[in-house]
Amino acid sequence: MTAIERALYELNEIDGYACGSSLMHRLDPRAKTIVTLLYIATVLSFRLDSLTGIMSLWIFPILLSALGGISYNRVFVKSLYVLPFIALIGIFNPIFDRRPALTAGHVVITVGWLQFISICLRGMLAVQASLILVMTTGFMKICHGLRRMGLPAVFTTQLLMVHRYLSVLLKEAASMDCARRSRGYGRRHYTPRLWGIFIGQLLVRTVARAGRIHMAMLSRGFDGNAAIRSTMRWSAADTIFLTACAAAFAIARLADLSRLFNILTLR
Amino acid sequence: MSHHYVKFDHVSYTYPNGYRALDDVSLLITHGQKVAVIGANGAGKSTLMLHMNGLLTATEGQVVIGDIPVTPKTLPRIRQTVGLVFQNPDDQLFMPTVADDVAFGPINMRLPDSEVDRRVDMALKAVGAYDLKDRPGYQLSGGQKRSVAIATVLSMEPDILVMDEPSSNLDPRARRMLMRQIEAFDHTCIITTHDLDLALNLCPRTIVMSGGHIAADGPTPDLLADRSLLERASLL
Numbered sequence: 001m002t003a004i005e006r007a008l009y010e011l012n013e014i015d016g017y018a019c020g021s022s023l024m025h026r027l028d029p030r031a032k033t034i035v036t037l038l039y040i041a042t043v044l045s046f047r048l049d050s051l052t053g054i055m056s057l058w059i060f061p062i063l064l065s066a067l068g069g070i071s072y073n074r075v076f077v078k079s080l081y082v083l084p085f086i087a088l089i090g091i092f093n094p095i096f097d098r099r100p101a102l103t104a105g106h107v108v109i110t111v112g113w114l115q116f117i118s119i120c121l122r123g124m125l126a127v128q129a130s131l132i133l134v135m136t137t138g139f140m141k142i143c144h145g146l147r148r149m150g151l152p153a154v155f156t157t158q159l160l161m162v163h164r165y166l167s168v169l170l171k172e173a174a175s176m177d178c179a180r181r182s183r184g185y186g187r188r189h190y191t192p193r194l195w196g197i198f199i200g201q202l203l204v205r206t207v208a209r210a211g212r213i214h215m216a217m218l219s220r221g222f223d224g225n226a227a228i229r230s231t232m233r234w235s236a237a238d239t240i241f242l243t244a245c246a247a248a249f250a251i252a253r254l255a256d257l258s259r260l261f262n263i264l265t266l267r
Numbered sequence: 268m269s270h271h272y273v274k275f276d277h278v279s280y281t282y283p284n285g286y287r288a289l290d291d292v293s294l295l296i297t298h299g300q301k302v303a304v305i306g307a308n309g310a311g312k313s314t315l316m317l318h319m320n321g322l323l324t325a326t327e328g329q330v331v332i333g334d335i336p337v338t339p340k341t342l343p344r345i346r347q348t349v350g351l352v353f354q355n356p357d358d359q360l361f362m363p364t365v366a367d368d369v370a371f372g373p374i375n376m377r378l379p380d381s382e383v384d385r386r387v388d389m390a391l392k393a394v395g396a397y398d399l400k401d402r403p404g405y406q407l408s409g410g411q412k413r414s415v416a417i418a419t420v421l422s423m424e425p426d427i428l429v430m431d432e433p434s435s436n437l438d439p440r441a442r443r444m445l446m447r448q449i450e451a452f453d454h455t456c457i458i459t460t461h462d463l464d465l466a467l468n469l470c471p472r473t474i475v476m477s478g479g480h481i482a483a484d485g486p487t488p489d490l491l492a493d494r495s496l497l498e499r500a501s502l503l
Contacts, residue, residue, distance in 0.1 A: 220371055221376055
């Protein structure tokens with residue numbers, strides 16, 4: 001399996017998880033979206049050097065993925081894909097902030113390194129929460145929920161289209177890559193000019209395919225707003241889930257859970 | 268005359284690059300007819316088909332669907348009347364599950380939820396794909412995708428069904444199933460195809476297109492027996 005086929009498989013796998021019927025799957029998408037946003041806000045509200053506080057929030061993705069019947073290992077592995085991009089954000093902290101923070105034997109850990117780890121951890125947790133939301137809800141229902149919460153249709157339709165055309169782009173890239181490899185005789189390196197031609201062709205093919213899909217949508221009455229069924233019903237379970245999660249995030253934020261845990265285990 | 272007719276009145280269409288794909292095409296297809304549109308690649312079949320649904324607008328002449336001329340204002344009604352099944356089902360299936368895809372048209376028609384559900388079930392049963400209801404589109408086989416693509420259009424309860432190359436890329440069994448499905452439809456069916464056997468088996472009438480105009484229009488057995496016509500239209 002090539003890298004592109006793998007990416008397509010991963011994308012389909014995420015959509016596949018959304019067809020489940022666990023406790024998390026049955027909750028209203030709006031409740032799950034609000035909880036995810038609250039979680040991300042809680043993660044980001046910690047000070048950059050407050051590693052223990054952020055670490056204590058790691059328990060929530062593990063719990064929520066268990067409630068959703070999803071292997072946390074899958075969520076963790078998928079979140080690793082974005083780690084390089086997150087790392088880029090904090091890459092300069094260890095260089096510019098060299099104040100000592102901790103000493104382990106002869107090894108001095110600087111504030112910059114703590115901040116770098118903190119940024120990576122925050123990014124990973126935020127991505128994991130978003131992944132669990134998508135894997136237990138489905139992108140379409142999330143957009144539906146956002147629309148019901150008052151987000152303008154132009155944004156939700158854009159989000160749906162981006163999601164749809166991502167797989168179109170990957171499919172076109174996979175078929176082009178297959179054709180390239182079949183006549184490449186093992187050649188792996190190409191000149192920048194050839195790569196430019198590949199990327200240009202990919203763009204042209206994707207736009208042409210997107211045009212055909214758009215025509216299929218128009219022919220079935222699409223008028224610019226993605227029509228979605230209004231089957232969402234807010235239940236008592238959604239209120240309980242939202243309240244319980246909000247309370248748990250507040251406790252995690254206001255009380256240092258790791259310290260409490262240490263006290264309890266020492267007793 | 269029934270209201271479910273398709274009329275092309277001296278229709279011509281020129282693409283923005285100057286290519287004249289339809290050249291003075293006139294035809295009338297009446298209610299309940301099953302008509303095959305055959306012709307070589309580039310003969311104008313797909314362009315003709317896109318005019319029936321208002322996805323292309325004639326640069327000259329007029330297309331009328333059941334007393335309604337195809338204009339930007341009449342497009343919503345035209346698209347409810349004419350259901351279009353595209354050549355590549357992957358272009359037609361864009362929602363997360365089969366049920367969502369089949370419901371897409373009825374939801375756009377602003378139908379109540381109970382009616383959307385009824386139509387989804389009805390359309391999927393009509394093509395024998397009810398068991399696939401909750402499956403994601405990308406997991407289906409070629410034949411299943413084709414059946415679901417037809418269901419996405421049937422759920423809009425169109426009066427006229429237009430299909431572009433419905434038998435392409437199908438294995439013999441899936442092709443036989445498709446033919447049985449088309450045979451069972453009461454709709455006016457217009458099928459663009461290279462599959463001459465399919466035309467002969469399903470469509471009593473055939474329109475032969477060549478170079479953007481109608482080269483012949485008549486009973487399918489007669490036209491398919493005319494060797495020189497088929498050669499002129501690059502079908503032999």
